[in-house]
Amino acid sequence: MRTGHDLELVHVTKRYGDAVAVNDVSHLFRGGSYVCLLGPSGCGKSSTLRMIAGHEGVSAGSIVLHGAEVTHLPPARRGTAMMFQSYALFPHLSVRDNVAFSLRMKGVDKPARHRRAGELLELVDMARHADRLPSQLSGGQQQRVALARALVTDPQVLLLDEPLSALDPFLRVRMRAELKRLQRELGIGFIHVTHGQDEALALADEIVLMNDARIEQAGPAREIFNAPRTEFVARFMGGHNVIALPQGRFALRADDVRLAPEGAEAVVRAVEYQGGHVALTARMAGEQELLALIPEAAFFADPKHPGDAVRLAWDEGRLHRLHA
Numbered sequence: 001m002r003t004g005h006d007l008e009l010v011h012v013t014k015r016y017g018d019a020v021a022v023n024d025v026s027h028l029f030r031g032g033s034y035v036c037l038l039g040p041s042g043c044g045k046s047s048t049l050r051m052i053a054g055h056e057g058v059s060a061g062s063i064v065l066h067g068a069e070v071t072h073l074p075p076a077r078r079g080t081a082m083m084f085q086s087y088a089l090f091p092h093l094s095v096r097d098n099v100a101f102s103l104r105m106k107g108v109d110k111p112a113r114h115r116r117a118g119e120l121l122e123l124v125d126m127a128r129h130a131d132r133l134p135s136q137l138s139g140g141q142q143q144r145v146a147l148a149r150a151l152v153t154d155p156q157v158l159l160l161d162e163p164l165s166a167l168d169p170f171l172r173v174r175m176r177a178e179l180k181r182l183q184r185e186l187g188i189g190f191i192h193v194t195h196g197q198d199e200a201l202a203l204a205d206e207i208v209l210m211n212d213a214r215i216e217q218a219g220p221a222r223e224i225f226n227a228p229r230t231e232f233v234a235r236f237m238g239g240h241n242v243i244a245l246p247q248g249r250f251a252l253r254a255d256d257v258r259l260a261p262e263g264a265e266a267v268v269r270a271v272e273y274q275g276g277h278v279a280l281t282a283r284m285a286g287e288q289e290l291l292a293l294i295p296e297a298a299f300f301a302d303p304k305h306p307g308d309a310v311r312l313a314w315d316e317g318r319l320h321r322l323h324a
């Protein structure tokens, strides 16, 4: 296992004409960690990733990898590698030659590059398909090959742009575990762009949540979920209510709201069975709606229906003050 190298963005900005896609972003990506760059469509995630990869120039600022400025280096000389959403495999090359491609470009002799490609195909469990063409592989298999191909240059940081979005939900969860395993085994940094908060929570040591061309909040996954700084973070991460009280605005986790004999009066608006729990939406005085996630057994011991009057309670200590 290798010690990871830190990657730092220093006041990085990207403009396309008048539009600002990334606005003065600074961040230190810790070496060897799994970071998810998360945010809604158009917030600047892919532009950030492409600048790190060198596929896109910066408009201002610098990018530093392990103490060396790489801002203006071509992609192949940065120590990063990118895995694309579409995998971008060469259709006329075998799996082995796809993986070995960039070594061929570097002038590595055939036995050496085939040996290295073989090792990486082993790593992603695709060695037995080395002679196939990409068209003879499933989506999940193509993705493993794309991963092996990106890793063949021994990058210090692997960049992944929505790597799971083309897979069906079942395969997505399986590949998610694979990515995490690979990252742990290799000990290099992964920066993974996604718009799925569940994907980021499942994978990331650190989540960097972007909104409107800036970083809204960054931190360990549990911190982002449990201590959202702003209303945007609370709503984007989901599972929270945002409530207005005389003292300010607060986030309150839906699983911290319970039905109780004493509490705020409310009228049930909707009830949804979700397996392990029931999602109950109720309207309180002042038109505020509150979502409560109630454990299945507790709910069905005394089921409620739309229109029923209920009382909702929570512990004051679970209210989390929002700063914007």
Ligand SMILES: Nc1ncnc2c1ncn2[C@@H]1O[C@H](COP(=O)(O)OP(=O)(O)OP(=O)(O)O)[C@@H](O)[C@H]1O
Pocket: 016, 019, 020, 021, 039, 040, 041, 042, 043, 044, 045, 046, 047, 048, 195
């Ligand atoms: N080549 C381009 N020319 C002009 N504008 C662009 C270009 N690429 C991106 N943009 C704009 O920059 C902003 C950020 O785009 P970017 O692709 O980085 O966002 P994103 O968060 O990755 O979104 P998505 O999840 O939809 O891919 C968007 O408003 C987008 O329209």
